Amino acid sequence: MKVGVIGAGSIGSVVATRLRAGAVPGVRLTGVAHSDPADPDGVPVLPFDELVAESELVVECAGQQALAALGPRVLDAGRDLLVVSVGALADQHLLDTLLAAGPGAVHLSTGAIGGLDLLAAAAAMGPLESVEIVTTKKPAGLVQPWMPEEQANRLREADAPVEVLRAPARTVTAAFPASANVAASVALAVGAWDTVEAAVVADPGAARTSHVITAEGPAGTYRFEINNHPSPRTPTSSRIVPYAVLSAIGGLANPRGVFR
Ligand SMILES: NC(=O)C1=CN([C@@H]2O[C@H](COP(=O)(O)OP(=O)(O)OC[C@H]3O[C@@H](n4cnc5c(N)ncnc54)[C@H](OP(=O)(O)O)[C@@H]3O)[C@@H](O)[C@H]2O)C=CC1
Numbered sequence: 001m002k003v004g005v006i007g008a009g010s011i012g013s014v015v016a017t018r019l020r021a022g023a024v025p026g027v028r029l030t031g032v033a034h035s036d037p038a039d040p041d042g043v044p045v046l047p048f049d050e051l052v053a054e055s056e057l058v059v060e061c062a063g064q065q066a067l068a069a070l071g072p073r074v075l076d077a078g079r080d081l082l083v084v085s086v087g088a089l090a091d092q093h094l095l096d097t098l099l100a101a102g103p104g105a106v107h108l109s110t111g112a113i114g115g116l117d118l119l120a121a122a123a124a125m126g127p128l129e130s131v132e133i134v135t136t137k138k139p140a141g142l143v144q145p146w147m148p149e150e151q152a153n154r155l156r157e158a159d160a161p162v163e164v165l166r167a168p169a170r171t172v173t174a175a176f177p178a179s180a181n182v183a184a185s186v187a188l189a190v191g192a193w194d195t196v197e198a199a200v201v202a203d204p205g206a207a208r209t210s211h212v213i214t215a216e217g218p219a220g221t222y223r224f225e226i227n228n229h230p231s232p233r234t235p236t237s238s239r240i241v242p243y244a245v246l247s248a249i250g251g252l253a254n255p256r257g258v259f260r
């Protein structure tokens with residue numbers, strides 16, 4: 001399978017270099033599309049249209065805005081798309097556009113979290129009564145352009161954990177586009193945006209990024225606690241994410257004997 005990558009930041013550069021090294025059997029890297037024309041780590045850089053033309057699967061690792069702008073073009077060209085910036089799909093219009101686009105198919109990366117398969121199964125049995133995801137990260141990466149200066153300063157100077165926002169998943173994932181895609185992943189897994197409450201906590205003592213997911217419904221009660229090391233390059237992203245992407249690519253390229 002020929003795979004192209006959009007974005008060569010903390011996630012895309014690892015995905016591309018691992019694919020180039022032959023880490024996933026049956027997969028060949030076509031190249032990366034990114035804004036800097038210099039080759040990142042010796043990986044070939046291709047203009048977006050050429051990348052799409054040469055790839056069977058295109059992996060978005062470039063952020064929510066890039067997904068909104070480029071995702072429909074990948075699918076309309078008949079290529080499959082693996083989405084990392086899942087939070088962009090909180091925009092119902094974009095979600096509908098991507099699902100209606102084609103002939104390419106949309107796949108979602110599990111990214112920084114797990115348990116989505118079990119949550120989807122639990123929701124299939126009957127509507128969940130409550131679902132919550134609490135994300136805790138270091139404060140620096142959580143400062144957002146929409147924050148009043150006073151709030152941004154409070155975050156920068158925090159010497160104890162502060163809950164920055166607690167709201168429906170759709171609101172939280174849009175408010176933290178580089179930090180709370182996972183809230184959207186949980187909402188998409190359970191198929192109920194309004195049931196999922198999300199919170200973002202800034203903790204100056206958080207050496208690792210944590211995501212605690214709890215859910216309750218007719219199938220049972222669930223609690224997943226994930227403590228990821230942050231990426232040294234882009235600390236808002238967990239270091240595991242490119243490996244989740246590689247695992248998904250492996251499952252698409254070699255679809256036998258993989259969990260679904
Ligand atoms: N689902 C999940 O669990 C997770 C999802 N994410 C998502 O993944 C995204 C990427 O994360 P990460 O790699 O750490 O971020 P980085 O900021 O390290 O890298 C993003 C890269 O994408 C590039 N880029 C932006 N727009 C385009 C475009 N239109 N075409 C090509 N390249 C583009 C940027 O280039 P430049 O800097 O020049 O603009 C940058 O190099 C995050 O923004 C977030 O939305 C992240 C973590 C977990």
Ligand SMILES: O=C([O-])CC(=O)C(=O)O
Binds near residue numbers: 111
């Ligand atoms: O990488 C993480 O831990 C989560 C993240 O940034 C996101 O969901 O956007």
